[in-house]
Amino acid sequence: MIKRTHNCGQLRAGDTGSKVSLCGWVDSYRDHGNLVFIDLRDRYGITQLVFNPETQPEMHRLSRQLRCEWVLGASGTVRMRGEGLTNPKLPTGEIEVLIDQLEVLNTAKTPPFELDNAGSVDEELRLKHRYIDLRRPEMQNKLEVRHRVTKITRDFYDSEGFWEIETPFLGKSTPEGARDFLVPSRLCIGEFYALPQSPQLFKQVLMISGIDRYFQIVRCFRDEDPRADRQAEFTQIDVEMSFVDSDDVIDVNERLVARIFKEILGIDVKVPIRRMSYRQAMDDYGIDRPDLRFDMKLKNISEIAAQSQFKVFIDTVGRGGVVKGFCAPGGGKFSRSDIEKTFTNFAADYGAKGLAWFKVVADEQAKKADLASSIAKFFSPQQKQQIIETFDAKPNDLILLIADTMDAANKALAPLRIKLAKELDMIDENVYEFVWIVDFPLFEWNEKDNRYDSLHHPFTAPVPQDLEKLDTDPASIRSQAYDIVVNGSEIGGGSVRIHQPDKQAKVFKLLNISDTQAQERFGFFLQALKYGAPPHGGIAFGLDRLVMLLTRTDNIRDVIAFPKTQKGQCLLTDAPSEVEQSQLDDLNLRTQTHH
RNA sequence: GGGGCCGUAGCUCAAUUUGGUUAGAGCAUCGGACUGUCGAUCCGAAGGUUGAGGGUUCGAGCCCCUUCGGCCUCGCCA
Numbered sequence: 327m328i329k330r331t332h333n334c335g336q337l338r339a340g341d342t343g344s345k346v347s348l349c350g351w352v353d354s355y356r357d358h359g360n361l362v363f364i365d366l367r368d369r370y371g372i373t374q375l376v377f378n379p380e381t382q383p384e385m386h387r388l389s390r391q392l393r394c395e396w397v398l399g400a401s402g403t404v405r406m407r408g409e410g411l412t413n414p415k416l417p418t419g420e421i422e423v424l425i426d427q428l429e430v431l432n433t434a435k436t437p438p439f440e441l442d443n444a445g446s447v448d449e450e451l452r453l454k455h456r457y458i459d460l461r462r463p464e465m466q467n468k469l470e471v472r473h474r475v476t477k478i479t480r481d482f483y484d485s486e487g488f489w490e491i492e493t494p495f496l497g498k499s500t501p502e503g504a505r506d507f508l509v510p511s512r513l514c515i516g517e518f519y520a521l522p523q524s525p526q527l528f529k530q531v532l533m534i535s536g537i538d539r540y541f542q543i544v545r546c547f548r549d550e551d552p553r554a555d556r557q558a559e560f561t562q563i564d565v566e567m568s569f570v571d572s573d574d575v576i577d578v579n580e581r582l583v584a585r586i587f588k589e590i591l592g593i594d595v596k597v598p599i600r601r602m603s604y605r606q607a608m609d610d611y612g613i614d615r616p617d618l619r620f621d622m623k624l625k626n627i628s629e630i631a632a633q634s635q636f637k638v639f640i641d642t643v644g645r646g647g648v649v650k651g652f653c654a655p656g657g658g659k660f661s662r663s664d665i666e667k668t669f670t671n672f673a674a675d676y677g678a679k680g681l682a683w684f685k686v687v688a689d690e691q692a693k694k695a696d697l698a699s700s701i702a703k704f705f706s707p708q709q710k711q712q713i714i715e716t717f718d719a720k721p722n723d724l725i726l727l728i729a730d731t732m733d734a735a736n737k738a739l740a741p742l743r744i745k746l747a748k749e750l751d752m753i754d755e756n757v758y759e760f761v762w763i764v765d766f767p768l769f770e771w772n773e774k775d776n777r778y779d780s781l782h783h784p785f786t787a788p789v790p791q792d793l794e795k796l797d798t799d800p801a802s803i804r805s806q807a808y809d810i811v812v813n814g815s816e817i818g819g820g821s822v823r824i825h826q827p828d829k830q831a832k833v834f835k836l837l838n839i840s841d842t843q844a845q846e847r848f849g850f851f852l853q854a855l856k857y858g859a860p861p862h863g864g865i866a867f868g869l870d871r872l873v874m875l876l877t878r879t880d881n882i883r884d885v886i887a888f889p890k891t892q893k894g895q896c897l898l899t900d901a902p903s904e905v906e907q908s909q910l911d912d913l914n915l916r917t918q919t920h921h
Numbered sequence: 922g923g924g925g926c927c928g929u930a931g932c933u934c935a936a937u938u939u940g941g942u943u944a945g946a947g948c949a950u951c952g953g954a955c956u957g958u959c960g961a962u963c964c965g966a967a968g969g970u971u972g973a974g975g976g977u978u979c980g981a982g983c984c985c986c987u988u989c990g991g992c993c994u995c996g997c998c999a
Contacts, residue, residue, distance in 0.1 A: 358962095359955040374959070394949090413959055436950060439932050442960070443948080446933065450991050503999035523999085550998045675924080675995060783999045837999095891991070 328399030328429045335371020337404055339420045346423060347401040348373055349431065351461065352394050353441075362389045363422075366398060369466055374413070374422040375400055385428050395434035395458075401427040449883070453897040456888060468877045468885050475586055475873055476543050479563055482582050488539040488565070493528035495521055495545070500847050502784070504548035507558070510913040521547035524866060526783065527851050529566040530823055533862040534854050541565045543869065552892050555815070555871060555882050559890075563872075565820070566864030572806050572822050575863045576762060579818070583810065587758065590876045595760055599810070603765040612650075612736035614766070617744060617814030618759035620752040624739055626650045630712045631729070636704035638680065642729035649729045650739060651682075653717035654746040657724025658685050669726065672745055678728050678738035686714065688721035695721050744814065755878065761811050768792075768805040769836065777838035782807040784837055785830070786821040787863075793829075800836050806863070817872050820865025827855040 330349040337346065353367035362377040377389035392398070402425035413419030437458050439447040444462055452459040459465055480490065499506045499520035506520035524546050532540045542564045549558060567575060577598070584595040607616050610623040631639035631649035639649050660669075670681040684697040697710045705713070717725055726742060728735045747753050768788050769778035778800055780786060788796070792803040807821035824830045830852060834844045844852065873885040883889035890896050910916065 354959075354961095356958050356961055357955090358958065361956055361958075363958050363961085365959070372959095376957085379956090408957070411957060411959090415959080419959085436931070440949060443933075448928090448932085448991075451932080453991095500999090504997080526999095548998060551996085553998090554993070556998070677995085780999055892993090893990090897991095 327431070328401055328427065330399070333370035334366050334368040334373040335417060337373055337418050337421050337423070339406060341404045342406050342421065344404045345401065346404055347399060348375070348423065349399045350397070351434075352392055352396045352398060355392055355394060357390060362386060364389065364392060364398075364400075366400065367461075371418060372416055373418045374407075374416075375402070375425050376422050377425055377428075381424070382426050385425055388428050388430075389425070392430070393434070393436070395437055395461075396430060397432040397434065399429040399431055400425045450891075450897065453883070453889070453891065456898045460887065465884070468873065468879070469887060471590055471877050472869070472873045472885055474590060475869065475876065478586055478589055479541075479543065479582065482585055483539075483541040483565070486539070486578055488541045488567075489537060490542055491532060491537065491540050492542065493522070493525040493544065497522050498847075502847075504550050507547045507549045510915055512913050515914045523548050524562060525564055526785065527848070529564060529864060530785065530859075530862065531851065531854050533566055533568045534857065534859045536568075536860075538568045539566075540864075552890070552894070554880060555874065557870065557882055557886060557889055558894050560882075561869040563818075563867040563869055564864070565866065566862060568860040568862045570822070570861070570863050572764070572808055572863065575820060575822070575865055576808055579820075579865050579867075580760075580762075580810070583760070583817075586872070586876070591758075593758060595758070599760045599762055601762040601764050601808075604763055604767065605765065607763050608736060611740060611743065613740035613814075614763050614809065615811040615814055615816045616761065616763075617747070617753075618761055619754060619757050619813055620747050622652050622654065622743055622747060622752070624650055624652050624736075624743070625716050627713055627716055627727070630709050630716070631727075634705050634709055636682075636701055638682075639704075639729050647729060647731045648735055649682075649727055650732075650735045651725060651727035652739065652743055652746075653686075653719045654724045654726065654750060655720065655752075656722055656750055657726075657746060658687075658722035660724060660749075665724070665726075669742065669745070673728065673738045673742050676738040676741055677734055679730060680728070681742075682727040682729065684710075684713070684725040684727075686719045686721050686723040686725065695719060697725070758812055758875070763809045763811055764807075765789075765804045766807045766809075767801065768803040768833075769800050771801060775838070778836050780833075780837060781805065782819070782821050784833055784839070785823045787824045787829075796829075796832055796836070808865070810865075810867075812875055815871055815875060816868075817875065818865055818867035820863065822861070822863035825855065825859040825861050827852055830855060 328347050328349065331347045334348055334350045348366055350366040350368035353365040353372055356363040360379050364375040364377070365372050366375050377386040379386040400423070402423045404421050404423055407420060407422055438455050439451055439458070441458070441462050444452060444459060445464070460469070483490070496509060496519040499508065499518060504523050506523065509519040509521065511517045511519060525542060525544055529540055544562055544564050545559055546562050547559050552558060565579065567578070580597055580599045584597050587593045587595045604614055607614050610616070612624050626648055627650070628643045628648045632643040634640065642649060665683050673681045682701055684699040684702065686695050687698045689696040695714050697705070697713065702710065713725065719725060726746070728738055766781050768781065768786060770781050772779045782805060786805045786807050789804045789806055795803050805821060807819065809816050809819040811817070824833060831844070870882050870885055874880065874882060877885060879885065888896060888898060895901065
């Protein structure tokens with residue numbers, strides 16, 4: 327077998343005259359009857375091979391049999407291409423290799439799709455033949471970025487004194503949070519492991535064990551419906567530190583983020599990254615992961631709206647709701663039908679019951695802006711001016727408003743704001759706007775179950791000053807949690823944890839978790855807390871989303887080598903699949919169809 | 922569980938106002954030609970159960986029902 331001396335992205339003019347051997351796949355094939363050109367491809371690049379019938383008739387004859395994606399070993403001499411024959415698109419484009427020995431290492435069936443325009447090929451087909459899809463430089467680049475990010479991460483945490491420690495995949499199911507993937511136990515009949523949704527409690531136990539600083543690049547599993555940026559199995563960069571407060575955790579980890587963006591994209595992330603309170607994020611952007619690449623803040627005009635003659639607004643504010651919205655610069659170009667069909671339907675998808683709008687028009691006579699809309703008649707000239715001032719609106723802008731409870735209004739306005747920004751081309755794709763969201767509420771009230779839920783998770787510590795409100799006003803307690811957000815995408819989140827057993831017990835109580843339940847689910851952990859738990863905190867980054875940002879894709883499957891479809895199937899291997907009856911017998915399981 | 926978009930040759934797409942001869946094109950494939958190409962070019966050939974099943978009709982890629990699959994999304998994701 328021909329062993330390669332170089333790879334296909336390596337040879338340059340300086341190698342002229344060298345005897346070399348290359349291995350790779352036939353990327354393209356150009357037969358001129360006499361001369362034959364082969365572009366040979368491997369992970370590193372493409373090099374042109376030449377077969378000349380005059381000097382090497384035997385090899386030339388053989389070369390004419392070659393086909394795309396065949397696997398070759400080839401030896402020959404590097405030579406400069408002639409004047410005007412270089413290919414500036416290739417790093418190796420100044421040279422070519424004149425082949426005197428060719429070995430077909432393997433033939434290949436014609437690929438089911440062409441590699442060079444696979445971007446427009448049905449993704450289903452790419453997933454079925456993932457081995458071919460992953461030959462494409464575009465996909466290999468994403469895999470490489472992912473590799474480099476994990477490498478940087480390991481080097482960084484190592485240099486900061488963190489140890490990488492593995493935690494179990496076969497764990498204990500806890501009904502909180504997402505649905506668990508269950509694994510039946512053979513030895514304990516009728517019992518199940520759960521695959522981890524995150525190593526949360528194990529990493530806290532490691533702190534109690536005095537490990538001091540831990541990290542892990544770890545697979546996590548959540549059995550929920552996938553999305554464009556969500557897979558049932560995904561990877562976290564999981565971190566925990568002892569004897570720290572939030573500032574310590576934030577400091578170390580934003581330096582990692584800055585290093586990754588510097589090394590991968592050459593972007594300088596200003597450290598410290600700015601911080602924004604949860605309250606402000608919700609007020610100004612309607613969401614706890616604001617996209618700060620553009621402004622277009624939300625404004626609350628409830629007071630003005632309540633004074634108007636518009637019944638929907640008056641009633642909503644009267645019931646304690648709000649009238650809130652934003653002003654889209656240049657949005658005046660949208661037709662009434664754009665607004666009342668497209669945007670209203672869009673908002674309705676997010677639960678909005680309606681969408682009010684004003685076009686800002688120039689009043690030539692008064693030499694100032696005015697509002698035009700089917701509901702403009704319900705507003706006095708003064709009220710209209712107040713609205714224009716509130717939004718700092720200019721002629722040809724579009725003001726969009728939703729009247730509802732604060733939560734409901736925010737829920738629809740946040741995605742609507744993004745949609746308008748995209749429609750109006752307000753987003754610079756080359757910009758990365760980082761922000762830490764801090765001062766989250768510890769709890770949110772769960773109307774349905776008549777109890778509080780953790781906004782983050784039940785092990786998050788309250789801010790010390792708010793501690794006394796645990797008994798009196800739980801809803802107003804802030805937590806020591808922090809999320810890092812880039813361009814509207816949450817790439818990481820964490821908190822300082824509760825390290826005192828009595829406070830942990832109190833929080834469980836507010837979450838309506840009984841002592842018995844707490845013992846069943848987290849007994850081992852409550853026990854561990856009693857044996858000298860240090861103050862500690864940590865964070866977890868979503869590696870997949872981070873790599874998505876770094877490779878500028880909005881499809882999580884593009885950054886996972888072997889991803890699954892929306893039904894959680896692997897089209898390459900055809901998992902999940904039925905199993906042998908004997909396997910079920912071993913597990914004492916019986917299947918049934920229902921519904 | 923709900924909503925939306927999609928499925929025609931190996932791939933990407935066409936196929937005329939509810940329907941009307943033999944379902945077309947580009948790329949890929951196969952064969953031939955060609956001394957310098959690099960998305961080679963030129964000539965030719967082959968390639969189809971229109972995702973599947975049923976229905977309406979004289980006639981269905983097109984209309985109706987069922988079903989399978991993919992993507993986006995709401996719910997869900999402590």
